Amino acid sequence: MPEPKGIEADAPRLGALLRYLQTEQVEHVVLDEPVDDDCSGVRLTATVVVAAETLPLLPPLLNEFCRRHDMQLVHHWCHGGDELFMFSWLNERQRPDFMSLRVQRHAAKQGSWWQRKREQLRRWREPSGLLIACLGPPGSGRSDVVEQLGALPLAPFSAAHVINIRPRMMRPVPVNPDSRVPRGRLGTIAKLMMFVADYWLGYWWRIRPKLVASTMVVSNRYFDDILVDPGYYRIDRFRSLARWLLPWVPRPQLWLVFDVPSEVLQTRTREVAEEEAARLRSEYRKVLRRREDVVVLDASQTLDELSAEAERAIVAQLVRRTARRLGLPDTSKDNPTSTDVLLFFCRRHVPVLSKLVRVLFNSDIHCRLPDDVHMPHPYGIVLHRQAVIGHRVTIMQQVMIGGRGGDPNIAPVIGDDVTIGAGARILGDVRIGKGVTIGANAVVTRDIPAGATVVGADRIVATGRNSPTGDVEAAKVAKFPLPPRRNSAA
Secondary structure, eight states, X not given: OOOOTTHHHHOHHHHHHHHHHHHTTOOEEEOOSOOOOSOTTOOEEEEEEEOGGGGGGHXXXXXXXXXXXXXXXXXXXXXXXXXXXXXXXXXXXXXXXXXXXXXXXXXXXXXXHHHXXXXXXXXXXXXXXXXXXXXXXTTSSHHHHHHHHHHSOOTTXXXXXXXXXXXXXXXXXXXXXXXXXXXXXXXXXXHHHHHHHHHHHHIIIIIHHHHHTXXXXXXXXXXXXXXXXXXXXXXXXXXXXXXXXXXXXXXXXXXXXXXXXXXXXXXXXXXXXXXXXXXXXXXXXXXXXXXXXXXXXXXXXXXXXXXXXXXXXXXXXXXXXHXXXXXXOOOSOOOOHHHHHHHHHHHHTOTTHHHHHHHHHTOEEOSOOOTTOBOSSOSSOEEOTTOBOOTTOEEOTTOEEEOOSSOTTXXXXXXXXXXXXXXXXXXXXXXEOTXXXXXXXXXXXXXXXXXXXXXXXXXXXXXXXXOTTHHHHHHHHHHSXXXXXXXXXX
C-alpha cells in the first residue's frame, strides 16, 4: 500500500489509521496530492479511494480504531461520491486536535437529478452545523468565550456566526439604553410575541441555511434568559406567558451555562451586586433543569481554561450526534427492567403512579437524566432536582447527590464517565470531573479533578494522567498517605 511521504513522521495517528485499514483488509489506494477538505484547523488530512461496496463497512471500523487509540469520531460529511470522516483527540493543553480522512468511491458515477435532490433534502433535515446557546451572568466570561468561538471556529465547521440574544429579523425600536423602566401590560405582551416571531422567522430564514452549510452558530444569550433576568429586557410581569411560549422557540442543540460563584464574580465586576449574582446563578441552574444537552461550565477558571472546556463540550456533542446518525453501537451499559421502570415514571411524572414507584424503590429522583445513565441496582437513590448528571454515569445503590447550604438550586455537577459506588454521598456546590471513580461509602464535599479516584471523606488516592491539577492532588496524597494495613492475625 503506497503511503504519502511524511505521513509516518509528521502524523503518527494518521499513519496508524492507514495501517489499520490495511490490517482490516480494506482495499484502498492513498492519494499523494493534498486535497482541500473545506474545513479549517485540520492539520492532518489523507484521501483514500475505496470500492463502493466497502463504504458501508467503514463507520464501525473507524469507530473501533477510535476506541483503541483514545480518539473520537466527531464528524461525518457526505457529498456526491465522497465521504469525510473527522477524528478528534485532546492535546497537551487539553484542547481538541483534529484529523480527517476523505474517502472517494472508485469509479464513482455522477448521481441522477433525483439522487442529488434527495441528498440536499437529507442535508437540510440533518444539518452538519450546530446551534449553541450561551447563558450566564455578566462577568462570567460568556461574551469573551463567544467572541473566541466566533473568531476561530472548530475544525468540523466551515465557519462561525455569532448572534446577540436573537436573530434580529425585526429591528427593535430605539430606546434610551439607561432606561430600565418596565414595560406595561400591552408592551410586555407585544415584546414577547415579537421575540417569538423573530426567533421563528430568523431560525428558518437565516440560521437553518447556515447550519446546512456546516456553520457553528453561537448565540450570546437566548430566549430562556428572559425567565432568569427579566429586568434586563424591561419585562417584570407575564413570566408565565414567556414560559408558555418556550415550545414555539427553536431549541439549540447545545446549552453552555457559565456557572460562577457570587464571591468570584464580585472580584471581576461590580456591575452586579452580590445578592443579585447569587440569585442569577441560582435561576440559571433552575431554568435549565428540564433542558436536554446542558453543559455547566466552571466559569471561575481562567479564560483559556474556560474556552478549552467549552470546546471539549462542543466536541462531545458532535461525537454523540455522529454516533446517532451513523448508527454506531451504543457503548452504554444495559439497565435492568427495574431501572427502566423507575426512570420511566421519574421522567414523566405520572400522577400517583410516579410517587408510588418512588416509594416502592425507596428512591427520590427529580433531576434530568441522560438516556445512557447506568443504574444496576436502583434502590435507595436520592438525586437533587438541580443536579447535573453527565453521560455514561454509573450510579450504584444507596447513592445520595444532594445540596449543602441554603440555596435549593445549587447542587453537584457530575461529569461524563463517572462511577459512583454504593452508599456514596456527593454534597454541595461541587464539580466531579470526567472519568472519576468514587468508592463505596465515600463522602465528597469538594471539587474532584478528572480521572481521580476518591475513597473515604474527600480522600483522593489516585489522579488521572490528563488532569490539569494532577500534580497538586498527587502532592496532597503524598502528604496524607493511606494508613497501614492492619494485621489479620491481630
